[in-house]
Amino acid sequence: MFCVHIxxxxxxxxxxxxxxxxxxxxxxxxxxLEKEERRCLQYISEQGNRSTGCHPFWDAxxxxxxxxxGETVHRACPAVFSLFKNSTGSVSRNCxxxxxxxxxPPYHIACNVDxxxxxxxxxxxxxxxxxxxxxxxISLVVLAVAVLILLLFxxxxxxxxxxxxxxxxxxxxxxxxxxxxxxxxxxxxDTNHCTLSTFACKVSVVFCHYCVMANFFWLLVEALYLSSLxxxxxxxxxxxxxxxSLLGWxxxxxxxxxxxxxxxxxxxxxCWDINEDxxxxxxxxxxxxxxIAVNFMLFMxxxxxxxxxxxxxxxxxxxxxxxxxxxxxxxLLIPLFGTHYMFFNFLPDYFNINLRLCFELCMGSFQxxxxxxxxxxxxxxxQKEVHMQWxxxxxxxxxxxxxxxxxSQMDTPF
Numbered sequence: 001m002f003c004v005h006i007x008x009x010x011x012x013x014x015x016x017x018x019x020x021x022x023x024x025x026x027x028x029x030x031x032x033l034e035k036e037e038r039r040c041l042q043y044i045s046e047q048g049n050r051s052t053g054c055h056p057f058w059d060a061x062x063x064x065x066x067x068x069x070g071e072t073v074h075r076a077c078p079a080v081f082s083l084f085k086n087s088t089g090s091v092s093r094n095c096x097x098x099x100x101x102x103x104x105p106p107y108h109i110a111c112n113v114d115x116x117x118x119x120x121x122x123x124x125x126x127x128x129x130x131x132x133x134x135x136x137x138i139s140l141v142v143l144a145v146a147v148l149i150l151l152l153f154x155x156x157x158x159x160x161x162x163x164x165x166x167x168x169x170x171x172x173x174x175x176x177x178x179x180x181x182x183x184x185x186x187x188x189x190d191t192n193h194c195t196l197s198t199f200a201c202k203v204s205v206v207f208c209h210y211c212v213m214a215n216f217f218w219l220l221v222e223a224l225y226l227s228s229l230x231x232x233x234x235x236x237x238x239x240x241x242x243x244x245s246l247l248g249w250x251x252x253x254x255x256x257x258x259x260x261x262x263x264x265x266x267x268x269x270x271c272w273d274i275n276e277d278x279x280x281x282x283x284x285x286x287x288x289x290x291x292i293a294v295n296f297m298l299f300m301x302x303x304x305x306x307x308x309x310x311x312x313x314x315x316x317x318x319x320x321x322x323x324x325x326x327x328x329x330x331x332l333l334i335p336l337f338g339t340h341y342m343f344f345n346f347l348p349d350y351f352n353i354n355l356r357l358c359f360e361l362c363m364g365s366f367q368x369x370x371x372x373x374x375x376x377x378x379x380x381x382x383q384k385e386v387h388m389q390w391x392x393x394x395x396x397x398x399x400x401x402x403x404x405x406x407x408s409q410m411d412t413p414f
Contacts, residue, residue: 036063054095054375061107077111100104128357129182135365136175136413143168143175143368144377153385159241163218163225165377166248170215172366178206178365185273201271206260213252220291223298230305245346251287259283 042062044056053068062075074092089110094101100238103110147168148162184204223246262280263272275281 030207033061036078036080037185039063049207054100057100059103062091064100066095069093069095069097077107081111113325128361132178132180132361132365135369139366139368139372140172140175142372143172146372148381149376149386153382153389155385156382160225162241163221163244166245167215167222167375168368168372170211170218170248170373173211174208174215175365176369179203179372181208183269199273201273205272206256209259210252210256213255213284213288214249214324216288216291217252218248219294223302225293227302230302255283255287286396 037058037060040056040058043063043065044058047056047066049055053066054064054067057064064073064075067073072092072094076090080394081251089105089112091103091104092108134260148155148166150165180203183308184201220280225244256338262283262322267278267280280284
């Protein structure tokens with residue numbers, strides 16, 4: 001029971017930036033314990049079986065030697081605790097007729113390890129996981145419905161909705177990738193992530209990175225497309241759509257392949273899920289940061305153009321309502337296009353872990369839901385087409401024709 005408690009405690013403490021090491025702190029903790037355990041087992045085998053006293057044993061933290069009945073054995077706090085705390089205390093056990101007594105004082109008191117941290121951190125991480133699981137689940141269902149709507153109605157098939165569908169698919173894939181990664185890496189509390197190095201876990205990590213990267217690049221495609229709509233009446237041909245597809249799906253493949261090669265040849269450690277202080281992580285992180293920065297500049301430019309176009313002295317009266325709707329839609333979409341990542345991506349990975357988890361996992365899990373609502377369900381063109389199909393079904397079924405069934409017009413760029 002104590003071993004599980006200690007392991008969970010270091011799972012929380014390993015996030016602290018004060019724990020400096022060439023290895024991930026949790027992994028160094030586990031590796032040192034395994035090394036001490038091997039030494040203890042070798043010592044036990046050398047001692048042989050003695051009929052009297054208390055036998056030597058390993059309690060998952062410290063090796064206790066053979067002792068005679070009535071003897072009190074003292075052991076200094078394990079050196080592995082120094083990875084996180086300055087531990088200079090000692091723990092004792094009595095050898096009684098019934099065997100070894102419990103350690104006194106307990107490890108967390110004698111070695112100055114706060115046992116309140118694990119429960120707090122464990123509860124926090126469990127809450128975060130529950131929130132993002134709900135968020136990704138809802139987003140996945142809503143996005144799937146949105147994709148079906150855009151694919152089923154022929155009048156909705158255009159360049160704009162083609163790009164929207166690709167973006168929806170990346171959000172769906174990202175949700176699926178998160179569930180696969182959780183099932184592979186965190187299916188059990190007893191999973192040793194420091195020695196887990198299976199093909200399945202590496203594939204799940206690679207797939208997750210690719211889906212996240214593709215999602216950012218299709219957000220960039222959306223920004224490029226919206227900019228082209230505002231800057232000119234440019235007609236988006238099939239060749240242009242192929243270019244967008246190459247940027248959204250192909251460019252991430254290139255960087256993912258480069259990252260896989262670097263991990264295989266230079267850093268093939270664990271399950272490739274630990275990227276602290278790894279220079280190769282920038283093969284993935286670098287392009288994402290660049291795409292976010294470009295996206296941010298494009299949206300700032302879009303706002304500048306819209307402000308100019310909304311000036312009554314510079315536009316015609318009959319176009320003002322269209323630009324006002326465009327402005328409203330654009331302003332609603334700005335926080336959904338990764339602008340909040342501008343702050344976090346230029347900070348160290350360990351900076352304010354709890355705040356990063358809230359933004360990147362909790363709020364990020366609902367991003368697909370919001371995008372589907374704004375791009376599809378609140379789109380007037382989609383609403384009119386769905387209503388028309390509904391009235392047509394009523395007409396075929398009941399012979400009723402509604403005035404609302406008269407044609408729809410494309411009045412929004414979304």
